[in-house]
Amino acid sequence: MLVLTRKVGESVKIGDDIELKVLSIDGEQIKLGIDAPREIAIHRKEVYLSIEQENSAAVETSVDLLNFLKKE
Template identity: 45%
Template structure:
């Protein structure tokens, strides 16, 4: 794991195609902006886990399971 310190407005890159930037910091909350190509999905970890469970055929409760 790499730990970085950045100020609001600063950016950092992941590879050639992904850029993260600090939008705001309020107490323990940090708002990030993420620029990535459309073919790369960007999700919070709990949402990504629900998507993986749905794709694997597991029962998921919540809005993602309604189609």
């Protein structure tokens, strides 16, 4: 893991297309701005994990349904 120190208004570049900018700091809360191409999905980690879990459940349901249909 790369650890960097940035001040308000400073940025970090990720590759050629992504910029992460510190917009403000208020106590323990940091507001970040992310400039990236539209085709790159950006989610908070808890949202990303929820999406992964829902996708896994959907795949399991699909596999169960296919197995059920094959038996008929």
